[in-house]
Amino acid sequence: RLALLLPALSLFAAFWLIPIAVLVRISAGGHFLATYADILTDARYVNSLWQTVLLSLLVTAATIVLSVIAGLFLTEHEFPGKRLLVSLLTLPLAFPGVVVGFMVIMLAGRQGLIGSISQALFGHKLVFAYSMSGLFLGYLYFSIPKIVLTVMAAAQSLDKSVAEAARSLGAGSWAVMRDVTLPALAPSLIASGAICFATSIGAFGTAFTLATDINVLPMTIYTEFTLNANLVTAAALSVILGVVTWAILMLAR
């Protein structure tokens, strides 16, 4: 059976890698090193890459912090309506990036709710939908549910007696959190954090809906490819984005 399936698997793997190989070949544009050297010295592209990575890291960090707090709270406490609350919490998973972008505009855009409230309260209209801040808010909105669910699943399967042992030795809530809970959650936080990072770095719908001039990498790639018909640059940027994301994913394993 091995002899039969191995060729099938090779074919499958080849199919898998051909698109990426094609991408890399195009990105070379005849002068492999020159293309990448050009891009990595062009302030516009470097800036875009840097901003994208930074935004994704910030989103991932904020998501993890908020999700751990919410997830642990929901695991440890029983109260009426908890099941409903958890179901509602996962609602954002049901909306695509485009709709999330749409929501951010409704909330923090020029006719948005936050703007109206701040106008009424402080006489100043708060508008931040069309910037990195809006993007940050949107990404946070659809990243948190996934990680909250992960934290809840991991926390439920934790061995409670380890925390009880720590408490019997005099450890208070913070010490238990630091020495027992967080180390035990770490593997699943790292894995789901990496996925969160990969999703944020590649998200396009939200950014595109919010504004066409937000300078995140997927937008830059889209612009180069579709509007400027600059295939080589688009391919090279794609490869760079892929390498960065893949590195993070592998690191998390």
Add this chain to the structure above:
Amino acid sequence: RLALLLPALSLFAAFWLIPIAVLVRISAGGHFLATYADILTDARYVNSLWQTVLLSLLVTAATIVLSVIAGLFLTEHEFPGKRLLVSLLTLPLAFPGVVVGFMVIMLAGRQGLIGSISQALFGHKLVFAYSMSGLFLGYLYFSIPKIVLTVMAAAQSLDKSVAEAARSLGAGSWAVMRDVTLPALAPSLIASGAICFATSIGAFGTAFTLATDINVLPMTIYTEFTLNANLVTAAALSVILGVVTWAILMLAR
């Protein structure tokens, strides 16, 4: 502590629900029932919804079948280079939808690899990037790695003795697969299948890169919102998309 955190949590939940509430309110456009009745009788929208759901279901089904085959094969066999192969298999996770769309064009577009090969072999240029087929291919490409990883994780934690017991009772490979392996994998396949469906139904980057006239729902919503400035319809379509996806996610739990 409960007394302290509960208000915080309520605030958090409220923030969570406000965007969705705003969306629903806009979608009503003053005449709640009328808006939705209009949309659900408009062939263009119903068609778009139907196509999107169908595409996502097909992608999910195909992904699960291919992933189960590949995942089980990779779990059961040890061979040199297996770790590398698994790492390569997860490469598509590192690329955003826009880049995947880009790859589909490189492969199956007008100047694509498949077209050139088919031209040389059969004298007919095979081009399917700019259609639902292209989208299907792209979605498959980035859905498979996730589910392969899920299958591998689930298969590794299976209790081998159950399959051995079935074999001792005379069960061949197919009977073991049907009676032991698939039932044991089912819970994680259902959960990850639901996520795959939700991702496919909301994907935007790939569709947008492939062609602006592919009639999937996120595209329709974007077009209504940005180009036609038809807020009410865009919001109502978003709500419908959200409800469908959420229903699938809840069903899978």
Add this chain to the structure above:
Amino acid sequence: MKLNSIPIRLEGCAKTYGSNARVLQPTSLSIGAGETVVLLGPSGCGKTTTLRLIAGLERPDPGGRVYFGDEDVTAKPIEERRVGMVFQNYALFPNFSVRDNIGYGLKIKKMPARERAQRVDELLELVHLTEHGDKQISQLSGGQKQRVALARALAPEPRVLLLDEPLTALDAKLRETLRTDMDLLLKNLGVTTVYVTHDQAEAMVLGDRVVVMSNGRIEQAGTPHEIYFNPGSRHVAQFLGSLNSLRGAYRDGEFHVQGGRLACPERAAGLAEIHFRPEDASLLPAADAALRGTVASVQFLGDRSRVYLDGLSETRVCVEAPSRSTLQPGEQVGVHIPPERLLIMEGE
């Protein structure tokens, strides 16, 4: 190493989960300073709940009180009670080394590093793990893990040591060795100890006093000798060892059963059933005996044999015999049970 010890007192402690799942009926129990009390019973009998009430991991239902010495600790959480706990599944910190596990309680108490290291060395020696101090937890065997857990619990000099089925996860041979080690250690430490188990051999060996529980109540409490030789009920007798029943009737100083008769104290008058343990009967040639049966099967166990006899009473009876006995199924044998060894439970 010698620890200070205090007495513990539970007063009317009950525990109810939800609205009507009462796992522990109102229970009072006094434990002397330095005493080792074993809570023994099947799973679900309330023994672990009692331990958790003492630990401070659960609060008793309103009305129940827990005293450590004269201090009412009912409202104090576990981290303020100064108790040492050992769990069935070890509950070690997987991310710390053996040394860091043992020193954890001292670090929380902010003991200076040098003093702490010295104390950890002493404890490693106490549990015979000196050469394993720098290992990771995952590198240890089950028995070693449990010794680390014990050292960790003892490090901050607890006032009370609480052990929840500490040997249950280990295999039979190792359990026996560790039981003996544990016995020695507890006797030397002199700390007030509450030990929960479902294994009667563990209870007998370790307990100064054994508290037999079932269905959320204390059924009987006493020294191992008291509860083994004078069980208060058939349930306790069965839980502590094997029990045979003879159905019949008392007449003139003898109990008459299907297989004959046997001398019996007058206390049995009016009872339809008396009991005895397998090791208290002896086998003799059938000709000489007033009580006879037929060998149904012989189980060779190595250090002894178990002989199953039919015909003594309606149910099969089990008697211990030396392992070199050559009895065969079908053989007729006589049985002698000294009257003072009969278990006569009037309260049934």
Add this chain to the structure above:
Amino acid sequence: MKLNSIPIRLEGCAKTYGSNARVLQPTSLSIGAGETVVLLGPSGCGKTTTLRLIAGLERPDPGGRVYFGDEDVTAKPIEERRVGMVFQNYALFPNFSVRDNIGYGLKIKKMPARERAQRVDELLELVHLTEHGDKQISQLSGGQKQRVALARALAPEPRVLLLDEPLTALDAKLRETLRTDMDLLLKNLGVTTVYVTHDQAEAMVLGDRVVVMSNGRIEQAGTPHEIYFNPGSRHVAQFLGSLNSLRGAYRDGEFHVQGGRLACPERAAGLAEIHFRPEDASLLPAADAALRGTVASVQFLGDRSRVYLDGLSETRVCVEAPSRSTLQPGEQVGVHIPPERLLIMEGE
């Protein structure tokens, strides 16, 4: 229910994983038709590998052969060998009911539904689960699960029954009951049985023959009496029960040790150590004895006591005493060991 049985023969079966991890040295073993052979040893001794070779779940290294009767089944996979298997963790199909689990092998064989239902009923009765047939597996207790597993293995009338530590996952009391039930069942079925365990009591009770293994080899094979009373090595003796060692020297029909002397067969001449089991020694007043020691501690176990003695030899010695004995630590006692009960192992 009575099954047909066939003899099994392993010839030079070894098993090596990877390039140099040999878990089983070349091993030959004959098992008679209808015989129950127990493979006994600590984990990693090769007993489970041997079972899996017989089952067809592993192939022996080239050169090894497995025969069922006269048929060479070495190359046959398990599904064609007609064996019944029972696993430690039950290995039931969680998605099927009890009835469907038991009937699985019959369904695979395409037995008509009506006949199958009747056969499943018989098997449910055989393992005393008639009223649980329609339950889901998750509703059963551990003991019930193992009985379902046994019924499932027996349903297609296997030629050989293979059990891999079937009672290990159960608690002590239940293990003892099921051991007795299993003994009765195996004797009645008359099927060739290979039973793997690390529990010596299980091996003694169930085995017509016990094969003691260690480090991938057979150390000794024989009836329970043979291996218990004539262990071939100290390792076998220790694995089968408790063992005491006395260091000293043989002189003129006696063995001289620290605590005195004891009558001893001449075979011990030249040996520095002889051994005995705790249950083979008896205690007597110190004044009368040629061999004396001091009581270090007494462990009350209920049905008997274990007395630990110092001063007999360099190491502490354990002797069994009746549980009602009133010995106290520090007391001087005499020890008598009948010469024929001494274990003298010359081959060390």
